[in-house]
Amino acid sequence: MPSWPAETKYISKNTLRIDAPEKVTGRARYSSDIQEKGWLYGMILRSKWPAAKIKSINLDKARQMPGIKAAVLSPAIEERQKNGADLTLRFYGEEIAAVAGTSKSACIDALKAIEVDVEPNDNFVVLEDDAKAPDAPRVWADAPNVGDSKPKETGDVDSAFGECAAVIEGFYTTPVQIHNPMETHGSTTSWTDAGVTCWSSTQGITSVKNGLAGALNLDHDKVRVITDFMGGGFGAKFNPGPHTVMAAKLSQAAKAPVRLMLTRFDQALAVGNRPSSFQKIKMGATADGMLHAFEFDNYGTAGIGGGAATGGGGSGVTLPAPYPTYKVPNTRVKQASVAINAGGATAFRAPAHPPGCYGFESAMDDLAVKLGVDPVEFRIKNAVTEIHKKEFKLGAEKFGWKDKYKKPGSSAGVVKTGVGCASAAWPAGGPNNKTQGEAQINPDGSIEFRLGVQDIGTGSKTVIAIIAADLLGLTPEQITVKVGDTNYPPGPGSGGSTTTASISPTIYDICTKALTQLQTQSGIADARGKNWKAACKKLGVSPLVVHGNWIEGLSTKPAYGVQFAEVDVDTDTGLVTVKKIVAIHDCGLIVNQITTESQINGGIIMGMGYALFEERVMDDLSGVVLNPNFETYKLATMGDIPEIEVTLLNMPERGVIGIGEPATVPTAAAIGNAVANAIGVRVYSLPITPAKVLAALGKVPKANSATT
Amino acid sequence: MKAFQYATAHSFDSARELVADNGMYLAGGNDTLGLLKEYLVSPNILVNIKSLPGLDKIERGSDSWKIGALVTVAQIENDPQIAKTFPGLQQAAAEVGSQQIRNVASVGGNLAQHSRCWYFRHRDTLCMKKGGDLCYARHGENRYHSLFTGNTCISPVVSNLATAFAALDAKAIVLRDGKETPMTMAKLYQGAWENPQSHNSLKPGDLIVRVEIPTARTSSAFIQMSDKQAFDWALVSCAAAANLSGGKLNSPRVAVGCISPVPWQVEAANQFLDGKELTDDVASQAADMILKGAEPHEHNGYKIPMAHALIRRTLLKLKG
Numbered sequence A: 001m002p003s004w005p006a007e008t009k010y011i012s013k014n015t016l017r018i019d020a021p022e023k024v025t026g027r028a029r030y031s032s033d034i035q036e037k038g039w040l041y042g043m044i045l046r047s048k049w050p051a052a053k054i055k056s057i058n059l060d061k062a063r064q065m066p067g068i069k070a071a072v073l074s075p076a077i078e079e080r081q082k083n084g085a086d087l088t089l090r091f092y093g094e095e096i097a098a099v100a101g102t103s104k105s106a107c108i109d110a111l112k113a114i115e116v117d118v119e120p121n122d123n124f125v126v127l128e129d130d131a132k133a134p135d136a137p138r139v140w141a142d143a144p145n146v147g148d149s150k151p152k153e154t155g156d157v158d159s160a161f162g163e164c165a166a167v168i169e170g171f172y173t174t175p176v177q178i179h180n181p182m183e184t185h186g187s188t189t190s191w192t193d194a195g196v197t198c199w200s201s202t203q204g205i206t207s208v209k210n211g212l213a214g215a216l217n218l219d220h221d222k223v224r225v226i227t228d229f230m231g232g233g234f235g236a237k238f239n240p241g242p243h244t245v246m247a248a249k250l251s252q253a254a255k256a257p258v259r260l261m262l263t264r265f266d267q268a269l270a271v272g273n274r275p276s277s278f279q280k281i282k283m284g285a286t287a288d289g290m291l292h293a294f295e296f297d298n299y300g301t302a303g304i305g306g307g308a309a310t311g312g313g314g315s316g317v318t319l320p321a322p323y324p325t326y327k328v329p330n331t332r333v334k335q336a337s338v339a340i341n342a343g344g345a346t347a348f349r350a351p352a353h354p355p356g357c358y359g360f361e362s363a364m365d366d367l368a369v370k371l372g373v374d375p376v377e378f379r380i381k382n383a384v385t386e387i388h389k390k391e392f393k394l395g396a397e398k399f400g401w402k403d404k405y406k407k408p409g410s411s412a413g414v415v416k417t418g419v420g421c422a423s424a425a426w427p428a429g430g431p432n433n434k435t436q437g438e439a440q441i442n443p444d445g446s447i448e449f450r451l452g453v454q455d456i457g458t459g460s461k462t463v464i465a466i467i468a469a470d471l472l473g474l475t476p477e478q479i480t481v482k483v484g485d486t487n488y489p490p491g492p493g494s495g496g497s498t499t500t501a502s503i504s505p506t507i508y509d510i511c512t513k514a515l516t517q518l519q520t521q522s523g524i525a526d527a528r529g530k531n532w533k534a535a536c537k538k539l540g541v542s543p544l545v546v547h548g549n550w551i552e553g554l555s556t557k558p559a560y561g562v563q564f565a566e567v568d569v570d571t572d573t574g575l576v577t578v579k580k581i582v583a584i585h586d587c588g589l590i591v592n593q594i595t596t597e598s599q600i601n602g603g604i605i606m607g608m609g610y611a612l613f614e615e616r617v618m619d620d621l622s623g624v625v626l627n628p629n630f631e632t633y634k635l636a637t638m639g640d641i642p643e644i645e646v647t648l649l650n651m652p653e654r655g656v657i658g659i660g661e662p663a664t665v666p667t668a669a670a671i672g673n674a675v676a677n678a679i680g681v682r683v684y685s686l687p688i689t690p691a692k693v694l695a696a697l698g699k700v701p702k703a704n705s706a707t708t
Numbered sequence B: 001m002k003a004f005q006y007a008t009a010h011s012f013d014s015a016r017e018l019v020a021d022n023g024m025y026l027a028g029g030n031d032t033l034g035l036l037k038e039y040l041v042s043p044n045i046l047v048n049i050k051s052l053p054g055l056d057k058i059e060r061g062s063d064s065w066k067i068g069a070l071v072t073v074a075q076i077e078n079d080p081q082i083a084k085t086f087p088g089l090q091q092a093a094a095e096v097g098s099q100q101i102r103n104v105a106s107v108g109g110n111l112a113q114h115s116r117c118w119y120f121r122h123r124d125t126l127c128m129k130k131g132g133d134l135c136y137a138r139h140g141e142n143r144y145h146s147l148f149t150g151n152t153c154i155s156p157v158v159s160n161l162a163t164a165f166a167a168l169d170a171k172a173i174v175l176r177d178g179k180e181t182p183m184t185m186a187k188l189y190q191g192a193w194e195n196p197q198s199h200n201s202l203k204p205g206d207l208i209v210r211v212e213i214p215t216a217r218t219s220s221a222f223i224q225m226s227d228k229q230a231f232d233w234a235l236v237s238c239a240a241a242a243n244l245s246g247g248k249l250n251s252p253r254v255a256v257g258c259i260s261p262v263p264w265q266v267e268a269a270n271q272f273l274d275g276k277e278l279t280d281d282v283a284s285q286a287a288d289m290i291l292k293g294a295e296p297h298e299h300n301g302y303k304i305p306m307a308h309a310l311i312r313r314t315l316l317k318l319k320g
C-alpha cells in the first residue's frame, strides 16, 4: 500500500497560496473579469409574479432596441412553447428571457421592451405553514404541496420514552439561507463554428461542460469550460443553469461572446438556496445519562423543489436525524418537504447538516439541563466515535469549559455571558476515485501539472504544489500548476469536501510514476531533490509526460469536529455578541495547515451569519423576496467576527479528508446553545435576532390587533 | 433608470430654476442613485449642488454652530471639536452605514433621504408610499417599522443625524422660494407623519442649506442598536441632550429614531426630566412617558423594550 511520507518539508506545514501574488495584485482574472474580443453584456428578464401564466411573449421589440444584438427565451419556456405546454411561472424571479447588448443600460432598456402578456395567478403561497394547509393553493397542479412523509422507526420509541428519566420537547426552526458567494453566478460564453467556450464561475468544470453540451445538443468535444479563478460557489455552482445556457444561445445568435453574470438581486431569487427546517423534537435520556428515545417531525421548504437543477448532493429538506455524532436506540423520524412559490433549493455548504446539527444539538443541551448534567460530559458519554470524544475533551480544555460553564441564566447583570458547544460529523468528504491528472517534465527541470479540477478559492492549486514538492524533493515555487480547463484530464467537482482527498492521491500517483520513469530514462537512481535537474537534462529533447490516477490507500472519510462558543447577551436590547469560538477539527492528513485553518475560519464566519443574521424574507401578500440585497439580507462583516481559535488534529495515518463543509456545521448550534445558557431560556429559531431574544425573555408586548 | 438631464448649479437661483418641479438635487448620490436604479424616482433632471458656494463649511459661533448641507457625515464623525461640543452628533455620524458611505454622504442628503422600508425600496411592490393603496408592511413584514404614525404608512425615519439634531434642538435652514425657512426636525418630518407618500416636509425646489445647532446643551449622547455590530441600520436609535449642573438636568431633550416617521419626541417627558437628577428611576420613567401609546405591529413589538433600554442608557450616558 502507498503511504504518505513520515518526514515532510511542506505537507502539514504552512504554505501561502501559490497564486496569492496574482490575487492581491489584481492580475488574477476571475470568470467575471473575462473580456473576450467583441464581448456583449447579457441580462435576464425574470418573473415579476410569484405565479402566473404567460399568454404570449414577443422578443422582437427588444431585439430592435439600440445596441441589442440578440434575445432568447429561457430554456424552460422555449421547451414548453415547443411542446405546446402551458407557460406557467411558479416563482418570483423565474427566468423568462435574456438579451445581449453592447452596454448594461441597453440591456436593461431592452428587458423593459420585451412584451410579455401574462395572466397573474393570485393563488400562490410563499410561507411554509400556509402551504401546508389542506386548502392551500397548489404550487404544482398535479401534486400536493406536502411531500410524502412516512415515518422511519428503530426500536420501540413509545415505550422507550416511558423508561427515560428526563424528556424534553422543542420546536426548533431554521430559515432559508441564500447563496451569496463573493462572485455571483455567470460566465462569458462564446459559441462559434468551432464550438462553445465557456469561462464559467463554476465549482465543476466537467459538470458544466456536460450540462451545457446536453442543453445545446452538442457533442461533448465541442464544449470547453475554463475556470481560472473563481469567487466561491458553496454548492450552488455545479451546473450551467439557465443563465449559462442562455448566454450560449445569445452568443450563437449575436455571433459574439456574451458575458452574463447575475446581479445580487438575481442571486437572491433563482440560484438555489439552503432549505428551511421546522423541527419538532422530543428526546429522552435514562437516569445514567444515555440517550434513549428520539422523536422527530420535520418539514421545510426547497421552494418549487430541489429538482433537476440540483447538483453536488442533497438539496432536499431531509436532515440527518438523529444527528450522526450520537446514537439513540429508539427513534421515530418523519420528514416532509413543503413546496412554495419560491426559488428552488440546491446544495449549500454541508447540505442538511447545519440545520440538522442545530436542532439536535439544541435538544442535547436542553436535555442535559433537564437531567442536571454537564452538557460536554453528556455529549462525550453519547458520542459514537473516539475522535469526537477526544475532540470534546480537548475543546473543553482549550476553551476553559469547566470554569466558564455556569447554570443557565445564572450570570449576573444585564449583559449575560453564556457558553455552548456542538459537533459536526461530515459523512461525505471521501474522494472522487475517477480523478486523473498529468505532469509534463521538461528537460530543463521545469514541471507542470495539469488537472481538470478547479480551484474555487480553497487553495487546491497550492495543495498540488505542496504534495509534488515534497514527493519530488523540490520547492512549491518550482511546480507549475494548471487547473480549471476541461482540456486537461478530468478532475472532481469541488463539492462535498472531496477535492483535496481526490487530487492528493492523484498527485502522489503521478509523482511516483514520474520518478520511476525519470530514473529509468536517466539512469540516476534517485532523481529527487538535488539530482532533479541532472536527471531531467538526460531526457534530451522530449519532455516526459506522465499520466496518473487516484489511488487507494491515501485518502478516506469522514471528518469530525467540535466547536465551543462564548457569547454576551444584552438582556435589555437582545443583542448577541459572539466573543469567542474555539474549534477542534480533524481531516486526516493536513496537507496545508494555513489554508485548512482558513476554511475553518470561513466556515465559522458563515455559520455565525446563519446563527445571527441570515434569512430570506418572503412577503406573503406580494410573493416577492423582500431582502434581495446586502442591506437587509444581512451577512457577518468584520465587526461581527469574534476571536477564533482553531486546533487541527493531524492524523496522517488516516490519509487525506476534506474540511470545507464540516467547518461550518456546528457554529450556529454552538452559538444557539451559548445564548440559551446565557439567558436561561431558549431562542428556538434562527437567526437569533435581538427581537427574538427579547421575545424569549418575555419582554415583548403583544401586537395591537386593532392596528395590524 | 430613465434618461435624465444633468446640470451643475453654481448659484442658488439657478439651482432652484434648474430643478423646477420635476428635478432632484444631487449631493453625494448615495440615496439618489439607488432610487434611480430601482426606478423608484424618475426626475427629468439631476441638479448637482456640490458647487454651490459656502455649503461645505462648519461655522462655530458661540450661540450656535452652522453646519453646511454639503458637509459630509465623515467630516462630522472626525471633527474633534464636534466630538467635544456635540458628542451625540459625532456618535450618530460614526454609526452611519460604512466608511465609504460616510465619506460621500452629505448632511442635507442624510436628512432628505427617502424611506428605507423594504416594500418602498422593492422594485415590484406598489406600496402606499409609491402611490399604491396598501401599506404592505402593516399587514406583512414590519420588523423594521414604526410604533407611532399619523397616517397609514408605517415607514420610520432612519436618518441618524435627524435623531441627534432633534435632541440638540437643531434647525434645518431650508431655502424655500428664495427665503431661508428654519425648520425643527419635528417640522422637517411632519410631512411624513401626515402623508403616506411623503418622506419629509420638503416641497419641490426646497433646498437645505445648513443646519444650525444651539450650543446651549453641553452634554449630548447617541446610542443605536442594530442586528449587526457594524454597517447596519439602527433598529432603534436614541439621542439625548441637556445641560448638566450640579447633577441636575437642564433643558433636556430626548429623541428616538426608527420608531416613527418623525424623530420621536415627547414634550411631556422633556418637561418631566427638566430639573431632575439623573437616576435609573428617572430615566426609566421618562422612557415610559416617551413610549406611551406605542402601537406595535406583528413583528416590531421588540422595539418597545429596546427603545426603553436605549432611552435609559442614552440619558445616563449624558453623565459621561
Ligand SMILES: Cc1cc2nc3c(=O)[nH]c(=O)nc-3n(C[C@H](O)[C@H](O)[C@H](O)COP(=O)(O)OP(=O)(O)OC[C@H]3O[C@@H](n4cnc5c(N)ncnc54)[C@H](O)[C@@H]3O)c2cc1C
Residues within 6 Å of the ligand: A631, B024, B025, B026, B027, B028, B029, B030, B031, B032, B033, B049, B069, B073, B095, B096, B097, B098, B101, B104, B105, B106, B107, B108, B109, B110, B111, B112, B113, B114, B158, B159, B160, B161, B202, B206, B207, B208, B209, B232, B233, B234
Ligand atoms: C447601505 C447604506 C447604509 C446606510 N446606513 C445609514 C445609517 O445607518 N444611518 C443613516 O442615517 N443613513 C444611512 N444611510 C443613508 C445615507 O446616509 C444617505 O443615503 C446619505 O446621507 C445621503 O446623502 P447624499 O449626500 O449621498 O444624498 P443624495 O443621494 O445626493 O441625496 C439624497 C436625497 O436628498 C436630496 N438632497 C440632497 N441634498 C439636499 C439638500 N441640500 N437639500 C434638499 N434636498 C437634498 C436629494 O435630492 C435626494 O432626494 C445608508 C445608506 C446606504 C446606501
